[in-house]
Amino acid sequence: MKKSNPTPLLLKFIAEEQILLRDFLKLKGLSKRALTAVKFEGGRIIVNGEERTVRWMLEQGDQVIIEFPPEEVGEGLVPELGELSILAEDDSILVVEKPAGQGTIPSRNHPNGTLANIIFGKYVIDQHFATVHVVTRLDTDTSGVVCIAKNRHIHHLMSTQMQQTRFDRRYIAFVSGWILEDTFTIEMPIGRKDGSIIERIVRPDGQYARTDVLVTGHFEIDGSRYTIVQLQLHTGRTHQIRVHMEYIGHPLLGDDLYGGPCHLISRQALHCRSISFKHPTTSKNVSFESELPQDLLKLLPMEMKSQEGYKVNFSG
Template sequence: MWQEDLRVRLDFLVEEDSVLLREFLQQKGISKKTLTATKYEGGALLVNGQEQTVRCRLAKGDAVSVLFPIEEPSAGLSPEEGELSVVYEDEALLILDKPAGMATIPSRDQPSGTVANLVAGKFRREQVPSTVHVVTRLDRDTSGLLCIAKNRHIHHLLSSQMESIGFHRQYIAFVEGHLKESRFIIERPIGRKDGSIIERTVREDGQYARTDVEVLGLYGNDGYLFSEVMLVLHTGRTHQIRVHMQSLGHPLVGDDLYGGSLSLISRQALHCASIGFCHPLTGVPLRFTSSLPPDLSLLTIQTE
């Protein structure tokens, strides 16, 4: 993937005769939405250097290029300058280590100072022709790794990996109480809690959600018992880990929204410690890790 007059370009070589350009590009993972945007928003489809429509019939050996349109920043997303902790970056991806207390995207209550604002500022400064595509969103008070795509096509490819469970997300959390089982699976549907626009709850008519849990350690502080757990997400429902652990009677330490105590820490004790997936363009497996921040590391020495 490379840029041509600020437009991102992907090149392909046709390997079979008599296939329509539309079908060929769909085989390459380019969505109908992206094709429509390419057609109407300043992109181009080239076959052997000549612009063509999706009805063009290809021959083996043809060179196909997709020039994606320059994406405008989303309305309401103001580019801002600020420090970002970059773990990895290439022409397609940006992996960040987010601190607790920073929202991922703007909201009515927090329109600025978010990860998306700072990434938009970075893209503007470096002339990246894209809006901000957040692939893995973290709650404001959750720390750790998050993934951002540098154009809509990359976002689509990574989202497809997540839907097929090809995107690994591993978290470390501290939860109230001592868990009896060392390893178990939570499969409980999650939906919006009646009367709330923020809270979620386990409910029969909710969306399927699965979380794998492994206990890493048991701790206590002045009679307050808690456990360190590793959690792997198989689905990405809003507040999934927080809701699933609360449903078992073990809310996250510091998560007062879901019944956790604030006696040891003033934010939910949750950290995205690892993400892994195949690179959307090369197919090469990637894995990134993040150490526990100091406020969570201190909990491991809060023993009786």
């Protein structure tokens, strides 16, 4: 795919009061890194049609446009053509559904065909010259909603939301055994397992991790019992749900890395059902949902087969 001349990435604001431009940009969440890129890498700050420096004094009603320079993309990210299931898109964010079996970003084991490769291919066609900023990454065999920021500034704003626990992510999982409690919280630190570059475990010197669990159903096949749970993440540690469920003795079905039985499904039975957050430029609360894929629908008991009736819902 051949690149054409880049179209600038723009953010537009209206000043609400008299304020120094530098302070105004800080209030709008512009990071020092983004401001440095605008000042020294080919971007511009335009006030009422005139280019200005951060020392300019804004008046109420002034229009401020931030023109970001084109972002450099690492050599490891190659644009590819492929199908995308788009839930929503605007100038700031792209929300898509990722199927199980597809990597989110290129890696040694999955250098091509990842979600990022295909999104970058879309960017090239759309003449949107930015790298792919993944806000909510999913494991290769986890399906569901993924949020992408369409430039580095938006990524910064979204990451800040996640750090302040104002970004809501909810999952559906099928786990081994019967969980008798209705709701509970797992707060156990997670770290890398000694001798492994992939596997994580609960360990005292790990990073704080919190997962809320809501039990929504049970089923039994050939004498083996299973539980359907809905989970809310408050932190985003690698393999968090898989590690926490294994720790309490209920590993995910299909999760051979963490001891889950694999005779009912060939991948971990985990789906990101919904994400909710404050839109980074409009400040409106937005929410996006992904229906269960067919391989997980087959595991549902007959009385829960209706997609409409199977919603993620946590009290509090």
